[in-house]
Structure formats: C-alpha cells, structure tokens
Amino acid sequence: MTPQQPLDTTAPVVNRFDSTAAWRAVDDYFATLIDEDAALVAARESGARTTMPNAEVSASQGALLALLARAAGARRILEFGTLAGYSTIWLARAAGPEGRVVTFELDEGNAEIARENLVAAGVADRVEVIVGPAADGARGLVADAVDPFDLVFIDADKPSNPEYLAASLHLTHSGSLIVIDNVVRDGAVVHADSDDPRVQGVRAVVADIAADARLDATAIQTVGIKGWDGLVIARRR
C-alpha cells in the first residue's frame, strides 16, 4: 500500500469522481448573481410537467441569454422550443416592454403550461407561442415576410437544427445573434459515427455554420446543474 498523502488544501475541489456535485455546488454559489424571481422559479419547476422534464436551461444560462439579448439590444427574439417557457421569460424580459418574442412549441400541453408561466411573469403581452412543428412555423414567418429578429435561440428537437438554422438565416439581419443549445451532450458531439440523431443534428449544424461566410461563431462548453453541455453563439456579419 502507498502511504497516505497529506491532504492538499490548495488543490481544486473538482476531481473526476465528484465533478457533477462540484459543478452543482458552484452553480448554487453563483446564484447570488442571478435575478431569478418567483415567476421564474415557478416556470423552471413546472418543467417537470412538460414532455421533457429538466430540459430547460439553468438559471445561469437563462441569465446569459438575457445578457446576450440586452448586449445586442434585441427587441425581436425568436425561439425554437418553448417547453414551459423558462428561457422565454428570460428573453422576453430582456426584450423589454416594447419587445416581441415568437416561440415555437410542438406540444399543446407544453404550450398551455408556458402561457400560464408567461402570464405570471408579466410578459404574456409580448410573447406569441406558436403551436406545431417549428419548421412549419418558421416557414410561415418567412412567407409572411415578418420583420427580422435580432436574436434567435434554437433549443428544440436536435435533428432539425440545420433546418432551424437555415430558417433563422431567412429571419435575421446583419448583427443578429443565433444561439444554439445542447451542442456538447457530455462530449458525444465529437463522435462522427454516432448513431444518435441528436448528435448528428448538432454536428450538421456546426458544419453548416463553419461553412457559412455570413456567420462568426464560437462554441462554449458548460458544466453545472445541467451536467456537461454547451452553446454555439453565432453572429451574422
């Protein structure tokens, strides 16, 4: 047996055995920075009643979306994937009272939960929840020649990411931001031969962005209460 080493109190608290607990503790620690009011807490908790429990962004990520929206001066925001409306509320508040959010939700039950949460958060007047396949909804906006959006958040079914990006490029302007959730998936994104259609949906959209001269982009890996995942953040030149 090797002799016991003295405990190194200067070592990082993260090790590969307890990293998820440490990530969670750090998210909890930084919660003091996050303005998550009772309506946001209720919306987050109501995610458990949707078809995809726990799929909403974390409080830290919601605050990041809001910061990006405010930094970009976004007034018109488009979201693919509403669920219970947690990120929708963050984005709608960032858009301000004169702002507008259009959000696509496949499931009518989820949309009903989201509408209740939007009312409680005081932003129902500036949010339109469109129920049905997001690709159809986006085609409708293009056909209606709506004013372009300043920020798009893509957070719906992952196999459709390339289609949602293509639609977003018809619905944005120079300077618009496009943010895509869940692009790391515990590192699975690096597996080119993955038979997970969600991984392939991420890889395809990343390839599309890389090949598109209209977009500057980066991907940021995240750890925290949602595990190991990440965001693509792109901006139209």
Ligand code: DHB
């Ligand atoms: C999944 C989707 C999400 O939007 C999310 O935040 C987490 C997981 C999923 O499809 O598994």
Ligand code: MG
């Ligand atoms: Mg997501």
